[in-house]
Amino acid sequence: xxxxxxxxxxxxxxxxxxxxxxxxxxxxxxxxxxxxxxxxxxxxxxxxxxxxxxxxxxxxxxxxxxxxxxxxxxxxxxxxxxxxxxxxxxxxxxxxxxxxxxxxxxxxxxxxxxx
Amino acid sequence: xxxxxxxxxxxxxxxxxxxxxxxxxxxxxxxxxxxxxxxxxxxxxxxxxxxxxxxxxxxxxxxxxxxxxxxxxxxxxxxxxxxxxxxxxxxxxxxxxxxxxxxxxxxxx
Numbered sequence: 680x681x682x683x684x685x686x687x688x689x690x691x692x693x694x695x696x697x698x699x700x701x702x703x704x705x706x707x708x709x710x711x712x713x714x715x716x717x718x719x720x721x722x723x724x725x726x727x728x729x730x731x732x733x734x735x736x737x738x739x740x741x742x743x744x745x746x747x748x749x750x751x752x753x754x755x756x757x758x759x760x761x762x763x764x765x766x767x768x769x770x771x772x773x774x775x776x777x778x779x780x781x782x783x784x785x786x787x788x789x790x791x792x793x794x
Numbered sequence: 795x796x797x798x799x800x801x802x803x804x805x806x807x808x809x810x811x812x813x814x815x816x817x818x819x820x821x822x823x824x825x826x827x828x829x830x831x832x833x834x835x836x837x838x839x840x841x842x843x844x845x846x847x848x849x850x851x852x853x854x855x856x857x858x859x860x861x862x863x864x865x866x867x868x869x870x871x872x873x874x875x876x877x878x879x880x881x882x883x884x885x886x887x888x889x890x891x892x893x894x895x896x897x898x899x900x901x902x903x
Contacts, residue, residue: 683836721798721881721893722837737890769836776889780825780844783891785836 681705683786685770691792692760700755700789702770710776711753712737712783713745715766722769728753729776760793767791796820798894800882805900806872814867814880814897822887828856828867829881831896837881841867869899877901 686701702711709730714722724737728747742764744756753772757764767790771783798818806812818826825844829837843849843858843865855868867880879896886892 719802719895721883721895722891723893724890780842782827782839782842785838787836788834 683770683772683784685768685786685789687789688787689790691794692757693794694761696760697756697758698760698791699757700768700770700791702753702755702772702786703751704753704770704772704784705751706772706774706784707750708772708774708784709750710773711747712771712773713743713753713755714769714771715739716769716788717766725755725768727776760791762793765791765793796886796892798882798884798892800880800894800897802895803898803900805902806869808872808874808901808903810872811868811870812872812899814869814882814899816865816867816882816894818863818865818882818884818892818894820884820886820892823860824885824887824889826856826858826865827883827885827891828854828865829883831879831881833878840880872901874901874903 683704712727713725726745731750734745746754770786773781773783828840831837841856848857853870858865879898881896882894883891
């Protein structure tokens with residue numbers, strides 16, 4: 680049981696380049712999330728999905744797109760990277776998103792540097 | 795707006811007790827979470843409170859007062875491995891987690 684995995688672990692991009700971050704979970708969770716974590720700030724939600732084929736915007740969606748074609752995978756795309764997107768990106772999943780002790784399980788993170 | 799405040803950094807001694815405070819102002823409340831995050835790693839779940847009072851889990855306890863918008867995480871018998879950041883997060887009326895910036899806890903021998 681691998682839990683939540685992320686690919687790649689680290690990437691350097693030049694301004695204007697594009698890339699896709701892949702998140703995979705093997706817990707059969709319905710909900711998946713993409714966060715970014717920057718120094719001195721809390722985790723900020725970029726996009727999330729409440730099930731296969733659905734996506735929704737979070738707090739900071741600009742400059743990112745997502746897709747959830749398969750239940751176990753959640754992709755985060757950067758079409759034209761900017762230095763402001765330098766961050767650590769975490770994917771998370773939960774069985775549901777409703778009330779109660781619905782814990783989010785996190786992947787190991789992707790460290791992205793945009794030059 | 796929504797806001798969660800925690801101290802940026804705390805220092806404590808191995809074997810001692812430390813209390814990490816969290817105050818929050820959110821649109822709605824559906825529970826408060828504490829996560830632990832070691833440097834360079836993913837956050838991992840520690841505790842959940844939805845009703846007022848104290849929840850105890852071994853060396854860790856978490857307290858909640860909804861009327862005061864306040865929680866704390868209490869760590870007893872500190873060990874060097876407890877050196878980490880501790881993240882407070884509140885589930886708001888839309889069931890989204892709002893995160894504090896985290897408290898970096900430094901344990902000294």
